[in-house]
Amino acid sequence: MGNDEFVTLALVLAVVVALGLVGNLLRQPLIVVFIAVGIIVGPVGLGWISPSGTLELLAHVGIALLLFLVGLRLDLHLIRATGPVALATGLGQIVFTSAVGYGLARLLGMEPLTALYVAVALTFSSTIIIVKLLSDKRELDKLHGRIAIGFLIVQDIVVVLVMIALTAFGQATGDSVPAEILQVLAVGGGLLVGLALLSRYVLPRVVAVVARSQELLVLFGVAFAVSVAALSEWLGFSAEVGAFLAGVSLASTDYRDALGARLVSLRDFMLLFFFLQLGANLDFSDAGRQISEAAVLSVFVLVGNPLIVVLIMVLMRYPARVGFLAGLTVAQISEFSLIFAALGLSLGHIGSATVSLITVVGLITIGGSTYMILYSHQIYRWLGRWLDPLDRLLPGRRHLGEPPTGDIDVIVYGLGRFGREVVTRVAAAGYRVLAVDFDPQKVAATEQENVTAAFGSAEDREFLETLPLEQARMVLSAIPSSQADLVLIHALRQHGYEGTVVLTALDPALADQLRRAGADHVLEPYRAGAEDLLDDLREHMGPPPGSTGPGAG
Numbered sequence: 001m002g003n004d005e006f007v008t009l010a011l012v013l014a015v016v017v018a019l020g021l022v023g024n025l026l027r028q029p030l031i032v033v034f035i036a037v038g039i040i041v042g043p044v045g046l047g048w049i050s051p052s053g054t055l056e057l058l059a060h061v062g063i064a065l066l067l068f069l070v071g072l073r074l075d076l077h078l079i080r081a082t083g084p085v086a087l088a089t090g091l092g093q094i095v096f097t098s099a100v101g102y103g104l105a106r107l108l109g110m111e112p113l114t115a116l117y118v119a120v121a122l123t124f125s126s127t128i129i130i131v132k133l134l135s136d137k138r139e140l141d142k143l144h145g146r147i148a149i150g151f152l153i154v155q156d157i158v159v160v161l162v163m164i165a166l167t168a169f170g171q172a173t174g175d176s177v178p179a180e181i182l183q184v185l186a187v188g189g190g191l192l193v194g195l196a197l198l199s200r201y202v203l204p205r206v207v208a209v210v211a212r213s214q215e216l217l218v219l220f221g222v223a224f225a226v227s228v229a230a231l232s233e234w235l236g237f238s239a240e241v242g243a244f245l246a247g248v249s250l251a252s253t254d255y256r257d258a259l260g261a262r263l264v265s266l267r268d269f270m271l272l273f274f275f276l277q278l279g280a281n282l283d284f285s286d287a288g289r290q291i292s293e294a295a296v297l298s299v300f301v302l303v304g305n306p307l308i309v310v311l312i313m314v315l316m317r318y319p320a321r322v323g324f325l326a327g328l329t330v331a332q333i334s335e336f337s338l339i340f341a342a343l344g345l346s347l348g349h350i351g352s353a354t355v356s357l358i359t360v361v362g363l364i365t366i367g368g369s370t371y372m373i374l375y376s377h378q379i380y381r382w383l384g385r386w387l388d389p390l391d392r393l394l395p396g397r398r399h400l401g402e403p404p405t406g407d408i409d410v411i412v413y414g415l416g417r418f419g420r421e422v423v424t425r426v427a428a429a430g431y432r433v434l435a436v437d438f439d440p441q442k443v444a445a446t447e448q449e450n451v452t453a454a455f456g457s458a459e460d461r462e463f464l465e466t467l468p469l470e471q472a473r474m475v476l477s478a479i480p481s482s483q484a485d486l487v488l489i490h491a492l493r494q495h496g497y498e499g500t501v502v503l504t505a506l507d508p509a510l511a512d513q514l515r516r517a518g519a520d521h522v523l524e525p526y527r528a529g530a531e532d533l534l535d536d537l538r539e540h541m542g543p544p545p546g547s548t549g550p551g552a553g
Helices: 003-025 029-040 054-070 074-080 082-107 112-121 129-135 144-172 172-209 215-232 237-251 254-281 287-315 320-330 335-346 351-373 376-392 417-428 441-443 461-465 483-495 508-516 525-541
Strands: 410-413 433-437 453-455 474-477 500-504 521-523
Touching: 003 029, 003 237, 003 508, 029 351, 054 215, 054 237, 054 254, 054 335, 054 525, 082 237, 112 351, 129 144, 129 351, 144 237, 144 320, 144 335, 144 474, 172 215, 172 237, 215 237, 215 254, 215 335, 215 521, 237 508, 254 335, 254 351, 287 320, 287 351, 287 376, 320 474, 335 351, 351 376, 376 483, 410 417, 410 441, 441 525, 453 461, 453 508, 461 483
Parallel strands: 410 433, 410 474, 433 453, 474 500, 500 521
Antiparallel strands: none
16 A cells, blocks of 8 residues: 555545544444445545455455354344244345335336345345444343344345355356356355364364464454455355354354454444445436435335334234334345345446445435434334224234233233342232233243233233222332333323332432332332442441441441
């Protein structure tokens, strides 16, 4: 890299940082910023960079690291933990979006192969962006968050399989198509067997030695990812597939979390160059037609994808609210869609104009869905009255079994970690408990003497009317949500409930808000835990140095 290139790189990075600050203020993912910078500094903008040479090499390394980390953190247990809903929703959304997207693309005048690429590109959603947004909102462990991550993993697996198939068919030409496909599949099987043997007998020992130095562990991870990606490309597959398989082969080692954590920042930096190259490659030769097509396809992704997730989850006995919150996570296309389009371009299946169209759809949907996810609960409050009737589409849909009509001492909302502990202890003390949760799996797994579990939501006032409130002496919510608890206590007061109402809060401000709303008692697990710790300290260590009197400290 000469002096001019180095200066250009410095200027580009400065522009990225400046626009990144603007993106953060607008609460936009950096992917949008990176592509925008690519447009600004690329051939159609300032002309500082061209999509070739050093930029292309760095872009390939960034993609390899991305796929490597996806394979490294592939968690099939999460798919099993979220049950059939992850598979049904993930595969159902892929089939629906592909079929309808293909029809839309054909109506827009695209050729069959181009329409197929566009349709498939519309199906994949960004795991990286969704995990970041749900993590910021502290919703990764909530029901809709776990389901969303489950079907996003299903999508990640499907996109890799599609790229493998694309490579096999893309290289087969002429009369020997079947033979060439079989040859590619045979070579691919050999690569899989080789990596499986490495993963079983070699890599655990090598990684254990390398991990003695954290710097060497990172270097080994990058070298292994790029090497397997290069080997895959040499064998006739795409480098992306090889990088993914390299990650999978290390996923069973004890050091995968340490390696993954240290490579995340490097991945994000290297991906900058892929998106810069993508932005610089955008073809605006027919911008007017592309904008209109992108608008149609973007509306479909922003509206159609969440809708199909809602319908699938309602049919699987999940509340419309959970389906809506999970569905919003697929209201965008992902970085994998862009990689998939770039692969199609390299195989000569589509032109640069199609890649540009998919990229513009990505910019629109990623930007729009970010706000949809950030303000998902507010949006549901606006749209809930149209979605709530979906809960009554199927007989017996509102809960798994009618709530009991016999004597109940305590009604507990929420079967999370805290709620389940409360139910266990209250029931063990001899009280008859009705436990309510809107996760069918938690309801089905609740089997304990003195406990009856029912499927319902704390925000469902109609469901509340079916509960044996006349017999219950206490209603307790173990859900640390101001929205759910406020709806519940207002509904109880409107019903005329005269028993004790106990709510849960994780911070003092929320606790005060719930007390003002009329809660008889507010449980504060964090504060209670800190006070128990302080009591233990005083018991084992005595008063702190320099304190006097029995109340010291």
